[in-house]
Amino acid sequence: MSTLEIDRVRKSYGHFEVLKEVSISIGTGDFLVLLGPSGCGKSTLLNMIAGLETISGGEIRIAGKTVNELSPKDRDIAMVFQSYALYPTMTVRQNIEFGMKIRKVTQADRAKAVKTASDLLQIDHLLDRKPSQLSGGQRQRVAMGRAIVREPKLFLFDEPLSNLDAKLRVDMRTEIKRLHARLGTTIVYVTHDQIEAMTLATRVAVMKDGVVQQLDEPQAVYDRPANVYVARFVGSPAMNIVPAVLEVQGSTATAVIDIARRPAARIAGITLSSEALQRYAGKKVLVGIRPENFSIATGAAPPSLTIDFDVVEPTGPDTLAVFQLGGVEVTARLPPKQAHAGQEAALSVDTSKTVLFDIESETRID
Amino acid sequence: MAEALSQSGKARLGRIVIYTCLLIVALLYLMPLWVMVSTSLKPLDEIYGGSFIGLPKVVTLDAWRAAWSQACIGTECTGLKPYFVNSLLMVIPAVALSTGIGAINGYILTKWKFPGANFVFGLMLFGCFLPYQAILIPMARTLGLLGLAGSIPGLVAVHVSYGICFTTLFFRNYFVSLPDELTKAAMVDGAGFFRIFWSVILPTSIPIIVVSCIWQFTQIWNDFLFGVSFTSGSSSPITVALNNIVNVTTGRKQYNVDMAAAMIAAIPTLVVYIVAGRYFVRGLTAGAVKG
Ligand SMILES: Nc1ncnc2c1ncn2[C@@H]1O[C@H](COP(=O)(O)OP(=O)(O)OP(=O)(O)O)[C@@H](O)[C@H]1O
Ligand SMILES: [Mg+2]
Numbered sequence: 001m002s003t004l005e006i007d008r009v010r011k012s013y014g015h016f017e018v019l020k021e022v023s024i025s026i027g028t029g030d031f032l033v034l035l036g037p038s039g040c041g042k043s044t045l046l047n048m049i050a051g052l053e054t055i056s057g058g059e060i061r062i063a064g065k066t067v068n069e070l071s072p073k074d075r076d077i078a079m080v081f082q083s084y085a086l087y088p089t090m091t092v093r094q095n096i097e098f099g100m101k102i103r104k105v106t107q108a109d110r111a112k113a114v115k116t117a118s119d120l121l122q123i124d125h126l127l128d129r130k131p132s133q134l135s136g137g138q139r140q141r142v143a144m145g146r147a148i149v150r151e152p153k154l155f156l157f158d159e160p161l162s163n164l165d166a167k168l169r170v171d172m173r174t175e176i177k178r179l180h181a182r183l184g185t186t187i188v189y190v191t192h193d194q195i196e197a198m199t200l201a202t203r204v205a206v207m208k209d210g211v212v213q214q215l216d217e218p219q220a221v222y223d224r225p226a227n228v229y230v231a232r233f234v235g236s237p238a239m240n241i242v243p244a245v246l247e248v249q250g251s252t253a254t255a256v257i258d259i260a261r262r263p264a265a266r267i268a269g270i271t272l273s274s275e276a277l278q279r280y281a282g283k284k285v286l287v288g289i290r291p292e293n294f295s296i297a298t299g300a301a302p303p304s305l306t307i308d309f310d311v312v313e314p315t316g317p318d319t320l321a322v323f324q325l326g327g328v329e330v331t332a333r334l335p336p337k338q339a340h341a342g343q344e345a346a347l348s349v350d351t352s353k354t355v356l357f358d359i360e361s362e363t364r365i366d
Numbered sequence: 367m368a369e370a371l372s373q374s375g376k377a378r379l380g381r382i383v384i385y386t387c388l389l390i391v392a393l394l395y396l397m398p399l400w401v402m403v404s405t406s407l408k409p410l411d412e413i414y415g416g417s418f419i420g421l422p423k424v425v426t427l428d429a430w431r432a433a434w435s436q437a438c439i440g441t442e443c444t445g446l447k448p449y450f451v452n453s454l455l456m457v458i459p460a461v462a463l464s465t466g467i468g469a470i471n472g473y474i475l476t477k478w479k480f481p482g483a484n485f486v487f488g489l490m491l492f493g494c495f496l497p498y499q500a501i502l503i504p505m506a507r508t509l510g511l512l513g514l515a516g517s518i519p520g521l522v523a524v525h526v527s528y529g530i531c532f533t534t535l536f537f538r539n540y541f542v543s544l545p546d547e548l549t550k551a552a553m554v555d556g557a558g559f560f561r562i563f564w565s566v567i568l569p570t571s572i573p574i575i576v577v578s579c580i581w582q583f584t585q586i587w588n589d590f591l592f593g594v595s596f597t598s599g600s601s602s603p604i605t606v607a608l609n610n611i612v613n614v615t616t617g618r619k620q621y622n623v624d625m626a627a628a629m630i631a632a633i634p635t636l637v638v639y640i641v642a643g644r645y646f647v648r649g650l651t652a653g654a655v656k657g
Contacts (some may be wrong), residue, residue: 052550073556087545089569098565099555146555 002063002153002186003027004049009058011044013212018044019210021058026188026203031180032332033197033218034190035233036207043082044189045207046156048333051075063153066282078147079156082163084139085133086146093127096145113149121145121181137168144179157189161196173199194234194264198222206230224355228362237333238290242326243359248281255287257305257326265325269351272365276365285365286357291320293350294332296339303346312341320341321345406430406625413621429622433630437623439610440599446630448600449607453587453634454507456518456603460525461582467526468533469571469577473563475534476541477549487538493531498591501528509596518601521593525586532585533578540574576645584635604631 004026011019018041026032034042047053049060051072060067067075086095100110108127118124131139140160147155147340152176160176161169177200178185191197197204198218206213206221206229214226225231231239242360244267253272257265267287272280297303305325313320314336321332332339332347339345356365406429408422416423435445474480475487505524506515511617514520544567552562568575593603602610608631612624639646 047550050554052553072550074598077554079551079554081547081551083545083547085545085549085551087552087566098552098557101557102561146551220589331637 002034003060004030004154005061006045006049007059007061009045009048009060011041011048011053012056018211018356019048019056021142022210022212023058024205024215025188027201029184029186030093031187031189031200031202033201034188034207035192035194035197035204037192037233040207041210042135042192042207045156046079046188046190049075049154050077050079050156061228064154066173075278076153078150078152078154080140080143080147080160082159084131084143084160084163085209086139086142090225091128091130092134092142095131095142096127096149096286099146099150104268105147114145117145117148119175120148120179136164137172137202140164140172142256144306146174148179148183152185154184155187157187158169159190159192161351162191162193176200193354198234204234206233208233223353224364225288226364227355228286228288231357235290237291239290239319240325240328240330241357242287242328242330244285244287244326246280246283246285246356248277251277253277253280253356255285255354257287259305259307259326260324261304261317266303267349267351267354270354270356271352272356273366280356280365284359285357286362287326288355288357289330289349291331291333293353294334294347295350296334297346297348301348306344306346308344309339309341312339369618385618398448402625402629404627406433406622408622410618410620410622414618424562429620429626430630432620432623433611433627437611437620437627439607441601446604446607446611446627449602450630452518452601456521456525457586457634460529460586461579462524463522463526464529464533464582465575465578467530468535469537469575470563471530471534471569472537472539472541473567475538477546478559483626490531490534493528494535496531498528502591502595505592506596516596516598516601518597521601521603523598524592524596525582525589528592529582529585529607532581536574536578536581537571540571544570547579573645576642578640580646583638587635634647 004024006022006024006209009019009022016230022041022045024032033083034045036042037266044053048055049062051067051070051074055068062075062077064181074078086092087098090098096114096117096285097110100113105260113115114127115124118127122143123138123141123145126134126142127137131142134142140163143160145234157176161172164172173196176189180200189196189200201218203215204218204221205215208229214221214230216226218222221230221234225234225239226240242257247254247256249268249275251271253270254266255270259265267289307321307322307325310329311322317336319334319336319339321334323330323332357363358365404419404422405413407425407427409424409426409428412423433446435447436443437445439446439449471490475483509515509520509523512520512523514523548566549562552566557565588605589603590609592606593606594609597603597606608627611627
């Protein structure tokens, strides 16, 4: 259990810069998720924390101690790999014991550790099987067992669930969350699945092209994305990003959005800092609205916009309605049976959840 | 109905044709072996008096006995026995060393890549295509400098250095298909270079070890050129001795002894194939269907 500080860490392969000044700091017991698309450098960063890749620049500190020059075995970490990397010729028990044998843990202590871990993960009936005789979910558990017996300061997970089918993935996700609650060990977890990030993390670092776009609690990343990229990456369906012009009235702003063959939409009552109000008055901006922040306008609140639905996709718990707004396609998440294709509708928008982005830099305006 | 019948009839006819062809080809292939076995079991007079191909009228193991322990090679009449032992003394260390070094090379070239690893591998591949004749003279010089000229250890050294190219190729191609995460996991578990090799990599490599051993065994056991070039007299391997038996006899040519001697020289490779042949096929295809 410990803190982890990644301090201006860089990594290049030849001239190709994979990580550019990555800084992340988390506290004891945190569950950090590194979230980003394929090839953004998540695994590279994780391998650098583990000591499996050299560090081109900057510093990594575990529990306050710089580990740049330490080999993996001296970093007091344990890692679970995407392919599980179980030793194919060893039984489950031997797999779990291997690290302890190397560290010269006594036979009795090894047996005790295996017992504890296998009870925790419910794999005690599998101990004498070879990895090839296990299902994907069971292999996953064994890989976690191998990590747990290490009792490390830091757990590292590299997309541990990506080889499982959808149902099992959800189950194992819960399992990992429970494990974290039980053990309280600091975890760094790599995934490109934003739902995994939202459900598991206490801190999410959204990465793109070797740069951390945002480091925050999952809810904050969801509600206040730092830029358009994060806004689009986190949440499904993605946040709608629509061009608009900002009108300022006193201390609030109104985003005015063109709608083809209809009066412009007016999303009023957006609160901004006075500095931002001054700077963006009358300017073009990007408005970010989550699908669930649209609702069918009722008598109480005046509608923000009137549109025609193009396509309607019922998902069961709710209905996704697609329409044109400001020249782009927009999705609203509405209660079932409230939307019909081709139907005209008056919608209102929850302005407290609306975010604005600079049209040039695409960063959030506060 | 009738059509279906004629269909199956056609299929059967095709099958008969195929099997007949296979049988003929197999018989053709087995013909020389048959001649060797039957000739080696005949007394010399019968060979000179009668047909070469027919069954022996009198079965005798005299020729085998002579080939094994009495035939004259040069001036010594010791049979093949001491040379068979020479070949064993040569082949066992040479196969073990070249396979071992090839395994470590393959391990380094795939799991502990260093800058220029691919270039080094390229050079080694190049070694596979070097013709034997091209290295004879430099090799003779080197052995002379090392003081190993004309000895069995010298021959072992030649076979090891020539074989490493092939064994490295085998092991590299096999290890490339093992996921790197396996080595990484072992490193996180605290295992070092040799521990990972012994405990994680080698146990998964049985099929390719067998392939390498069979390949090296047949190459080295059957080699004649290196043997005749780098050894002489009593340190010759069996292939050289066989050649001497066959060529140097005076008087009537002892076909039965020649045949028995050739069979004795071929038996070890046959045994190796029969014992380990199924691993050979499995190992050769193992890289393709990684599981
Ligand atoms: N050994 C290497 N040499 C050169 N480039 C590399 C090397 N390893 C990784 N890269 C590059 O670094 C970038 C980041 O790779 P990394 O494996 O960290 O991505 P990732 O975010 O984990 O992606 P994924 O989700 O697909 O696993 C990629 O563009 C990759 O091509
Ligand atoms: Mg990765």
